[in-house]
Amino acid sequence: MRITALKTSLAAVVASMDGMLEAAANDNGRDLTAEEQTAFDAKAEEAKGLQAKIAQEEQLLALKSSAATPVTVPGGTTTTANQPGTVPAAVAEKIEPGAMVGRVAIAIAATGGQDQRAMAAHAQGIWGDQTGQIVANMEQSTATKGGYLVDTAYSRDFIGLLRPRVVVRNMGARSVPMPDGNLSMRKQTGTSQAGYVGEREPAPTTGFPVGELKMSAKTLRAIVPITNQLIRRASFGVDAMVRDDLVTSAAIKEDQQFLRGVGSATAPAGLRTLIPAGNVLTISADTSLETVTSDLGRLRLKVINANVPMAKCGYIMSPTVAMFLENLRDANGNKAFPEVAEGRLGIYPIGITTSVPDNLGAGGNESEIYFGDFEQFLIGDTYQVTLAASTEAAYVEDGQVKSAFAQDETLIRLIEEHDTQLRYDSAFAVLTGVTWKP
Template structure:
């Protein structure tokens, strides 16, 4: 358990160090500034210290393994026998996280009972894993799932959350805080003669700090499912848990105006000058012109254009997909063929509303290089459950006890930031398809 946590911390430190060198490379492959070099050296020192701790832990485990005795199953004529090694079967991603959750929920968060339940239903390995979970000190009645299984769960969110799917970078943030450099203005290089000093570039950098914000998701699960042990049921429960977190992440990471409790979304992180207004009277000419304006805002900012994409509502995507030119031909055939627009993938989500503006019929379209969006994940998920709680179901209060359900509460921690705010632009007041 401790080795897993140490390796996660090491990954976070190395990721921060790599960002320092990547920034310099992107700025014309320049040398590190004095301050950047100091930050880099500090990260390397910290990494070396963590690596030394990992080495000591691995040495202890190796010595323990050397003292383990084989399990004797009989004494045939040829000598004592042992149990032959059986290769472990790889479980689908998120399975162990869900088994832990289901066991704790089935036993009303009683860890000892949950460990016995897990051992009876899924075997000794799962029972031992449940028994070794760490009870959280900051969430009463909750359990902090070990990082190895929480990280597996967080990785599964990538295809379900639009900004993650389009290429936002997940940065390990095991300590809950991360500070790094970000670029606020591009680099200008120049040619020089022999033995002449290099020109001073106009790159400007700032500081970006991320601190863990707490996301709570309530997911009701029928007790019939919790009592079942098949892999199909486990995957169904896993998908329910993922959906509960993904829906909220999707809305927050796109449009949220952050504060001390919530992360900023893409709309709040981009430059004010990159928020454009739709041209009135949409037609093929004005629509293509507006799409060009949004792209140019990003392209002219000299961002790397590593992982660019669009975010829009289903109404907007369907409008563009069915739009025709004067000859009756589909104007954007690639949308229907492969889900791209001008070669860039489209992230369609209902988290972009269609009821904005004074008339209640406006929407938004986003474009950007999502490799410049960072999501700091603590990669730790805390769970709690109750079979007597009440929850809000689209404005209707429901009782878990009356419905024979167990409400599982997941708590995840993360924050967002951009390496380059000019990497994103948006079109507001969009009435396409209204």
């Protein structure tokens, strides 16, 4: 609903204002600079505007409620005023997480996405009144021609399904709301300073050195072809199938980008790009148990020595490197790291993904291992999924251009927006040049 999105936007604006004041308070309790005060005042005006819009929406909802009439049933129990009986409110259907995105996609595809009433009627005919009402109340996207915004609550469900499929999300990355597409907050750039002093001696600065962290929404597009025969026969179960195809398509790209994406004005930076140069380490020349253990220790120590909170630490590596560590044995033939088979290395969990390549380096035989506190990896999500459909567009599959019309398919295009940043610059380290293979 619109009011939900407005309240989410208001919360983000208030959080940004709070961040400005907190940064100044941590900087010896100073006042806001002229530039900061201007930005703060602008946010305050934005908040007032959102409050006014929320008030309008609440007023409209109250009027709709007062104007609502009960549904009558022929032969139902009559009231004391001898009026027809009414149907008690039905219990809302419990929908699988993300399935509503699949239902909306099918409704758009089945009707061409031009007539919202037809879309709502189609959805109602297959899945009932609740889904039909949700489709009827969707807003058209102003940024995507022919696209429709999925309700924020169902968009959140869909994005939540990406967590187990995207290794950075699954390792504990923190998702923060970015409803208006932008977010500014402070980040830690170094460790605190403290010391003992004598009487009347100035105390050292004890606050953490901070900098400014900015995120702006980057657009991820995922295209999934669906056969028109499947759409024509849509029923319970097909919505989950379409949802899963959309999740898989988005997750594959997120996994790749969040790890090794270079970052640009249109794409978020990946972990490899965000890690500072001083935290990029190189493996030793040989692959003995002693050097492997030493290299892993150096990697972990780089993060520990930066005084990182170590709240949700873990490793990310390729399946090849994980298999090497699982099979590595000591001089007595015992497995050196038996816990790798259980998904951890020492006490820390391992995230394994093919999005970490094994063909890096001049020889095309190198890989990387990441270690850090994933709670310091921020993913700014707008929590808004946009869907559109086309029967005429083309797509590329296995290097070949295919026509949706010729294939009797409909292309579903999903758009989600996000960005990435590190809350603490030294929260991660990477071991490069890894040539460990089983």
